[in-house]
Amino acid sequence: MNYQNTLEFARQQDATDPLKEFRSRFHIPQHNGRDTVYFTGNSLGLQPKATRDYIGQELDDWARLGVEGHFHAQNPWLHYHELFPSLLAPIVGALPEEVVAMNQLTVNLHLLMATFYRPAKERYKILCEAKAFPSDQYAFESQARLHGYEPADAVIELAPREGEYHLRTEDILAAIDQYGHELALVIFGGVNYYSGQVFNMQAIADAAHNVGAFCGFDLAHAAGNIALRLHDWDVDFACWCSYKYLNSGPGSVAGAFIHQKHCTNPALPRMAGWWGYEKETRFQMKPLFKAIPTAEGWQLSNAPVLSMAAHRASLDLFAEAGMEALLAKSSALTGFLFHVLDDINAAQEVKMIEVITPRAEEAHGCQVSMLMLQKGRDVFKALSDRGVVADWREPNVIRVAPVPLYNSFEDVWTFGKIISEILGK
Structure with a gap:
């Protein structure tokens, strides 16, 4: 896929996503009245709205x-x-x-x-x-x-x-x-x-x-x-x-x-x-x-x-949804996340993030682990303050996982925008 780190690209991908309606079938945690960027499905997945009825x-x-x-x-x-x-x-x-x-x-x-x-x-x-x-x-x-x-x-x-x-x-x-x-x-x-x-x-x-x-x-x-x-x-x-x-x-x-x-x-x-x-x-x-x-x-x-x-x-x-469709979307979401993080690193005078998750298609799933080379805890706290739900692992790794059932390409773009702004400060 020819990724572009733009909001327009993200929204275009979401508009043609065959799984897009599944997001509405989950409860998305809120932050200041808006959906969080919930990237911790690798730790605790979100609640399907049907769970209460089951x-x-x-x-x-x-x-x-x-x-x-x-x-x-x-x-x-x-x-x-x-x-x-x-x-x-x-x-x-x-x-x-x-x-x-x-x-x-x-x-x-x-x-x-x-x-x-x-x-x-x-x-x-x-x-x-x-x-x-x-x-x-x-x-x-x-x-x-x-x-x-x-x-x-x-x-x-x-x-x-x-x-x-x-x-x-x-x-x-x-x-x-x-x-x-x-x-x-x-x-x-x-x-x-x-x-x-x-x-x-x-x-x-x-x-x-x-x-x-x-x-x-x-x-x-x-x-x-x-x-x-x-x-x-x-x-x-x-x-x-x-x-x-x-x-x-x-x-x-x-x-x-x-x-x-x-x-x-x-x-x-x-x-x-x-x-x-x-x-x-x-x-x-x-x-x-x-x-x-x-x-x-x-x-x-x-x-x-x-x-x-x-x-x-x-x-x-x-x-x-079917596993085949879920895996296809997962690959595209994570590929977009790699692209966004590469853009962020390229824009920094001093490298702040080292992605330690393998890039080969068969060697990774949803999760992308970011080794923070400087001020990792500060960056993680700032992400939380801005409505990004990520995961910290000692001593200096932030794990994020866009999952295909409820995450969107716009989530990935928004995450990139937020972390870029944090690093810029």
């Missing part, structure tokens, strides 16, 4: 039916979680039987590691990215300790080369090959939360399997943001939250993927709970766990219906 339906059925809502609600609660596989599968590139909505992200990560981190005497190490999200790091450390290993020995963290901000794929693959006979598990974020780098998940999964290790991904910053093909990439497992790009509310129900080849293996070890027990005989309350032969077999407890209702309100919008 939750209200379940509250009404609870009030009207009490416990009978499990069987006679408009969407019977006993089967409520079964609404989600067909909605989630296109978003993560999976078969419906490979996905399940349950728990929260780090809970799911621990549950999946209970299955797929099975250390042996010589093969016990976990390979991950340095500067993974802290909750992931804590999970890896504690899993190693639970199996009797010291994290400093069992957890291998890969960092970018000196002076670089991204991990090179060839360095990841080389490390997998180097430690291959010691690796039990290779696990990365699909998108690095700090830099916004998208990892080559297919290459990583292939390399892990070639050395005999399992491979999994934390997709907190990937689900609903980038193209995913988990089944085709032969990923063993993945998990994600739903409150970022999936717009399902703070702390809402998370999701998990287990590849079909593992779902159908009832002998695979796992932490078991009664909602993962075969449905036909679940309420006979018999001993000895019999797993559902789908991703549902990793469930522990019955569905949190109220948070799932909020989740469904957003997923229905994803289904209506």
Whole structure:
């Protein structure tokens, strides 16, 4: 696209945007009576206006039916979680039987590691990215300790080369090959939360399997943001939250993927709970766990219906918009943002911003991370004072993420105008 850093260009793109009407279906936070430039969908997505009705339906059925809502609600609660596989599968590139909505992200990560981190005497190490999200790091450390290993020995963290901000794929693959006979598990974020780098998940999964290790991904910053093909990439497992790009509310129900080849293996070890027990005989309350032969077999407890209702309100919008259209708009929005930031840098006598998110189309999603070379905190505060909702990450990065369901090209242009004026002062 031939980008132009003008209001006219932005409005022209918005006028021809096939997804433009979706913005009106979200609540946009206000600042001095006007819409904010809300660029933190990578931290908490906005609320669909329909969410209140989706939750209200379940509250009404609870009030009207009490416990009978499990069987006679408009969407019977006993089967409520079964609404989600067909909605989630296109978003993560999976078969419906490979996905399940349950728990929260780090809970799911621990549950999946209970299955797929099975250390042996010589093969016990976990390979991950340095500067993974802290909750992931804590999970890896504690899993190693639970199996009797010291994290400093069992957890291998890969960092970018000196002076670089991204991990090179060839360095990841080389490390997998180097430690291959010691690796039990290779696990990365699909998108690095700090830099916004998208990892080559297919290459990583292939390399892990070639050395005999399992491979999994934390997709907190990937689900609903980038193209995913988990089944085709032969990923063993993945998990994600739903409150970022999936717009399902703070702390809402998370999701998990287990590849079909593992779902159908009832002998695979796992932490078991009664909602993962075969449905036909679940309420006979018999001993000895019999797993559902789908991703549902990793469930522990019955569905949190109220948070799932909020989740469904957003997923229905994803289904209506379609991932292909969302990804196309996302690429155009982020490309425009790169162009605007390049214009700003070119106009400065002293460079203030270094964009550390990769530019290659396949190596980034919505998020653009700006390393502030001077006065980063002052710039961030000034942005907030001007109605820009962005995200600060220590020590000096401002993250912004124009998301295609509710952000516009005019949002990107306005952000550029505001930050240019701030830097000019």
